[in-house]
Amino acid sequence: MNTTIASLATPEGVGGLAVIRISGPDAYFVAQNLCGKEKIKPRYALYTPLCSPVGLEIDSGVLTFFQAPHSYTGEDVVELSCHGGVIVSTELLEACYSFGCVSAQPGEFTRRAFLNGKMDLCQAEAVADVIMSESSAGKEASYKILSGKFSTLILKLKQSLFVLVSTLEGELDFTEDEITPTPTKEKRALVLNVLSQTKDVLSTYSTGKMLQHGALIALVGKPNVGKSSLLNAILSEERTIVSETPGTTRDAVEVPFLINNFPVRLVDTAGIRRSDDAVEGLGMGFTRQYIENADLVLKVIDLSLPRDAVEKEIKSFNCSKPVIYVLNKSDLLNNGSKKAWGSNGPGVVTTSALRGDGVDDLKEIIYNNLVNHSSLSGALVLTNSRHKLSLDSVANSLERALFIIDSNDFPEILSVELRNAVSHLDEILGLTSVDDILDNIFSKFCIGK
Numbered sequence: 001m002n003t004t005i006a007s008l009a010t011p012e013g014v015g016g017l018a019v020i021r022i023s024g025p026d027a028y029f030v031a032q033n034l035c036g037k038e039k040i041k042p043r044y045a046l047y048t049p050l051c052s053p054v055g056l057e058i059d060s061g062v063l064t065f066f067q068a069p070h071s072y073t074g075e076d077v078v079e080l081s082c083h084g085g086v087i088v089s090t091e092l093l094e095a096c097y098s099f100g101c102v103s104a105q106p107g108e109f110t111r112r113a114f115l116n117g118k119m120d121l122c123q124a125e126a127v128a129d130v131i132m133s134e135s136s137a138g139k140e141a142s143y144k145i146l147s148g149k150f151s152t153l154i155l156k157l158k159q160s161l162f163v164l165v166s167t168l169e170g171e172l173d174f175t176e177d178e179i180t181p182t183p184t185k186e187k188r189a190l191v192l193n194v195l196s197q198t199k200d201v202l203s204t205y206s207t208g209k210m211l212q213h214g215a216l217i218a219l220v221g222k223p224n225v226g227k228s229s230l231l232n233a234i235l236s237e238e239r240t241i242v243s244e245t246p247g248t249t250r251d252a253v254e255v256p257f258l259i260n261n262f263p264v265r266l267v268d269t270a271g272i273r274r275s276d277d278a279v280e281g282l283g284m285g286f287t288r289q290y291i292e293n294a295d296l297v298l299k300v301i302d303l304s305l306p307r308d309a310v311e312k313e314i315k316s317f318n319c320s321k322p323v324i325y326v327l328n329k330s331d332l333l334n335n336g337s338k339k340a341w342g343s344n345g346p347g348v349v350t351t352s353a354l355r356g357d358g359v360d361d362l363k364e365i366i367y368n369n370l371v372n373h374s375s376l377s378g379a380l381v382l383t384n385s386r387h388k389l390s391l392d393s394v395a396n397s398l399e400r401a402l403f404i405i406d407s408n409d410f411p412e413i414l415s416v417e418l419r420n421a422v423s424h425l426d427e428i429l430g431l432t433s434v435d436d437i438l439d440n441i442f443s444k445f446c447i448g449k
């Protein structure tokens with residue numbers, strides 16, 4: 001990291017302010033040249049003219065110098081807060097390049113922060129996740145990782161295993177006459193404890209994945225039951241075409257939305273029926289695919305049908321995914337029939353997409369169905385697939401370690417399994433990462449971060 005990098009840290013375009021960030025061994029020199037001052041006090045907001053190499057005043061702005069290692073990257077860092085818009089920041093960046101900076105790659109500031117030990121790899125990944133989050137719930141989950149709570153847990157698990165491995169490996173050099181080996185019960189309890197904490201975190205991944213990408217909710221059912229109307233009612237906007245002609249929706253329409261701040265992707269699908277129409281057939285193929293990928297299926301049924309027909313449709317719907325049965329068109333029932341459908345039990349809700357009745361209840365039921373409340377009540381939520389893969393490997397190694405402990409055999413192999421688990425925990429923190437893994441992670445960042 002001999003180079004000094006510079007880039008715009010704020011989005012390009014028109015705005016009140018723009019921030020340029022400079023990091024590397026020549027950052028201080030570049031700052032001296034930009035502001036024409038010999039000495040710049042660290043962590044001091046210096047309001048100053050900012051000039052080009054030929055002494056032309058480009059702008060006046062605030063220059064802040066963060067002396068290594070007390071900076072985001074751990075190197076000398078300078079931040080220039082200047083007027084927004086494309087021209088000022090472009091001219092200032094060109095001045096930085098003339099004074100020896102090179103343009104930063106995506107994520108290069110955070111990569112340097114990681115390489116200089118300012119944060120571990122899972123915290124660095126969480127920086128991008130916080131920036132990219134599309135819901136406060138998603139941001140909260142990523143922020144917990146960024147603030148180090150996840151790293152602390154991983155370090156704690158690693159520490160427990162490490163103590164056991166060291167003890168067991170020490171015992172390998174002695175006979176049972178020379179020392180008292182760690183009792184099986186003790187080994188078992190320790191490994192079981194780490195395994196159960198690992199599994200607890202892993203169990204939050206289904207919620208975490210939905211927080212990152214939005215839970216996929218497919219509205220499915222026969223033609224004309226009111227799927228598109230229901231989507232519009234949930235969104236409170238006319239997003240998809242509604243008509244009395246069965247087979248109106250041909251293509252799946254996917255719409256991102258927040259329910260109680262939880263990100264979802266609602267998909268209106270083509271109604272399933274027997275049809276010779278080739279295009280409608282293709283649409284139904286998409287519907288089946290969406291059901292396969294869905295986190296939750298809303299099976300919409302026309303409640304104005306005879307009661308036994310409605311009940312038969314509920315019973316005959318075969319789906320491996322969690323399902324909410326939405327009995328729509330409740331406005332067409334008389335009060336007596338409405339009462340009869342009054343308490344439908346969990347997973348069944350009556351609505352009138354036309355009038356909006358029951359739509360808020362439906363949203364609440366969707367939310368409760370998707371969200372594992374313990375995952376969102378202050379606990380850590382696993383959101384990153386790389387961390388999930390490593391924790392899966394930790395759990396597998398620990399399962400094998402338990403088996404070895406129970407069979408009371410092969411102490412050397414036990415130590416290998418425990419060391420494997422430790423190295424998978426290290427992967428999460430980035431202690432054993434190779435360059436191509438880092439390239440992959442940081443290439444997804446924006447420039448300037």
Ligand SMILES: Nc1nc2c(ncn2[C@@H]2O[C@H](COP(=O)(O)OP(=O)(O)OP(=O)(O)O)[C@@H](O)[C@H]2O)c(=O)[nH]1
Binds near residue numbers: 272328329330353354
């Ligand atoms: N009375 C009543 N009519 C409704 C309700 N919901 C939808 N409709 C009507 O039912 C017809 C079909 O509605 P859509 O929302 O297009 O139904 P769909 O399930 O998307 O139909 P396809 O796209 O053809 O599969 C339209 O005439 C809607 O106005 C409701 O709650 N009550």
Ligand SMILES: [Mg+2]
Binds near residue numbers: 227242268269
């Ligand atoms: Mg439709």
